[in-house]
Amino acid sequence: MLKDLYLVHLSIHGLIRGTNLELGRDADTGGQCKYVLELVKALAEHPSTGQVDLFTRQIIDPKVSADYKRPEEKIAKNAFVKRVPAGPKRYLRKETLWRHLDEFVDQCLARFREAGRLPDVIHGHYADAGYVGSQLASLLGCPFIFTGHSLGRTKKARLLVGKADPQRIEKRYNLGARLEAEEMALDAASFVCTSTTQEVEEQYSVYENYDPARMRVIPPGVDVDRFAKPVPPPLRERVVAKLGRFLRAPDRPAILAIARADEKKNLSSLVKAYGQNQGLQEKANLVIVAGNRESLSELNAGARRVWTELLQLIDDFDLHGRVAIPKQHEPDEIPAFYQFAEQTGGLFVNPALTEPFGLTLIEAASAGTPVVATHDGGPQDILANCQNGLLVDPTNIPEISQALSQALSDQKQWRTWSASGKEGVRRHYSWPGHVERYLKEAEGFLKEITEPNLILQKQRTGLPLTDRIVFTGLSDDFLEGDAEALASAREILESDVPKLGFGIASGRDLKSAISLLRELGLPQPDVYITQLGADIHYGSRKVLDKKWHQHLSYRWDAEGIRQLLEGVPGIRLQTEKGRQHPFKISYHYETEVADSRRALQRLLREANLAAKVILSQDSLLDIIPIRSGKGLAIRHVAWRWGIPADNVLFYARRGSDYEALSGQFLGVLGSDHSPELKPTAHLPRVYASPYPNFRGLLDGIRAYQFDTRIRVPKSAQGLEPVGGQEQESALQPDVVVHFDKEE
DSSP: OOOSEEEEEEOOSSOOOSSSOOTTSSTTSSHHHHHHHHHHHHHHHSTTEEEEEEEEEOOOOTTSOGGGGOSEEEEETTEEEEEEOOSOSSOOOGGGOGGGHHHHHHHHHHHHHHHTOOOSEEEEEHHHHHHHHHHHHHHHTOOEEEEOSSOHHHHHHHHTSSSOOHHHHHHHHOHHHHHHHHHHHHHHOSEEEESOHHIIIIIGGGSTTOOGGGEEEOOOOBOHHHHHSOOOHHHHHHHHHHHHTTOSSTTSOEEEEEOOSOGGGOHHHHHHHHHTOHHHHHHOEEEEEOOOOSOGGGSOHHHHHHHHHHHHHHHHTTOTTTEEOOSOOOGGGHHHHHHHHHHTTOEEEEOOSOOSSOHHHHHHHHTTOOEEEESSSHHHHHHHHHOOEEEEOTTOHHHHHHHHHHHHHOHHHHHHHHHHHHHHHHHHOBHHHHHHHHHHHHHHHHTTOSSOSSOSSOOOSSOSOSSEEEEEOOOGGGGGSOHHHHHHHHHHHTSOOTTEEEEEEOSSOHHHHHHHHHHHTOOOOSEEEEGGGTEEEETTTTEEOHHHHHHHTTTOOHHHHHHHHTTOTTEEEOOSTTOOBTTBEEEEEOTTTSOOHHHHHHHHHHTTOOOEEEEETTTEEEEEOTTOSHHHHHHHHHHHTTOOGGGEEEEEOSGGGGGGGSTTSEEEEOTTOOGGGGGGGGSTTEEEOSOOHHHHHHHHHHHTTTTSSOEEOOGGGTOOOBTTSOHHHHSOOOEEOOOOSOO
16 A cells, blocks of 8 residues: 655646635636645545645735735645745736746746655646646656646637637637647646546547546545535524525525536526526525625626626516525535525526536535536536436526426425435545545556656756756857857856856757857856757766656657658658657658648647657757657756756747746747747746847846846746846846855
């Protein structure tokens, strides 16, 4: 049996704290937050677990509780919420977080080193954490588990129904980034933890990196006692009084819906189904608990639309006195709402258009409340296990209305459903049962890990620096550059600045890189990253990082890739000496003939070949392992030698430099950069120099004051340095890093 496991869960967006979750506050603070918290607490109780950490984003914003700025919060024995800064301090909706995720990666790495322990398993929840988890697992070499919760392709298909504008949808929801993050997470995952069979077969199956062998259906649990045990009388009275303000006959059966004010929850169809059925109105009340609101004007646009429509429908159907729609509720009142519906002989309804799982259905079943639910996703499995209600087409309003009437009309059936729901939940949806299956699945992958890829102690030999380092790529046009700038850069790199290191990150092989460095008259690098990250060598003896090679071999099938791409129009293998490598396959690329980089990436994924496809200068195409690349190689070096990410400067000019410009590295973009790098000019920590070639590198070193006292841009406030402005406005000091003058 496994012992003393350190498990790390990632749930980045929304508002997460150990108690009094603000469920329904907005579209980002829903069932996922509750699921992850309860999973973390349940895992912490298992005897195999030493510690469980839930990493989320730190938020410092007067508009939300001060709880969300606490760096650490203990939520159970051996379980903690750990909040790391990434991007602006203020609260952000999930669609705007993408540009800050690499910074989240770097912050997590720093926390691991500070704690002195590496995770045994990393589990990412939703696409954003899926991306972060895949990157961390790629660096650390540990198993990665992914749970999508809701998937971008499903959302995109739903949003594009009718006359929707694809460009407007992309701008609002950033679905391109989300879909790619999901593909990367699926590619890197040791296994994918899903809630239902339908979720696997109809949602995950449409992805390029879908692999049935890595899908695991493990239904989440629920704290059964919380919903099954009678609530204290004062709490029940409080809820009854809250609903009684709205209802003329509060003793009638309550048709209860609990969901956040989100259009996909389809609450308007429920109101229409009730409003169009006079007999149903005379038989039962409708109770909708859809989050908290002070005033409609203070809600986000999506929630405001939902609330406005609901209130309009109540007025149009003249349902006053028959519909309760409270403005506020507390987390501890939720069980009382379910029990109110059960005690009045009512129902719970989930009419969502899409429902990956349906945790509220399990909560209702625990309380003995029969259900009417959407036939999408999780409810199919839940009702099959619990036999406690009816499934309906959420787009068919008459069908919803008929099902509600039918469920309330047969009291014998109602009692059977109530008892069956309670029994089914205890049998199929307990947290201890979930955790046992979860850890059993993880155990097989953990046994394959003999030692971590990265080590926590700083290395003491081989690399003569531990504080800061400048990395640059290499290209022949450096020889045609500004001789004065080259001489100045050489002077800085050869100076006696304490512990200032120099490294290259190039697509060239080692021999070619050394030759060009000699022609340029540059000092000997401390680190050689060559072949796009396939090789890492250290110091004057060019010591090969063999551990990195072991790391790159994960799911790499070079021969399979060559066979698949043989004969593909518009690409041909580079035959020049030094271009090929066991961990890099290089092609010439003809823009007019070849498929797009994205199409070639899709081709590999559909063949279950794990790799990255990189296009540079619209003419060079490289295929590398999913754990390779300049950015990951530099992070590996920085981690291994204990160099803070704030103290790594990277000068970028080629498309293969893209991933190294995100996160906490201090990026410099030369004005002669290739078109693939254009989007990086607006990343928080990229200084866009107005100069090309080596003068761009020199300008970046001076802008960051990298040779004296480093000044870091205010990425937390979204500063976007733009070359050509005065330095004080382009790069304002936020954090000053001090260096000791002695070893």
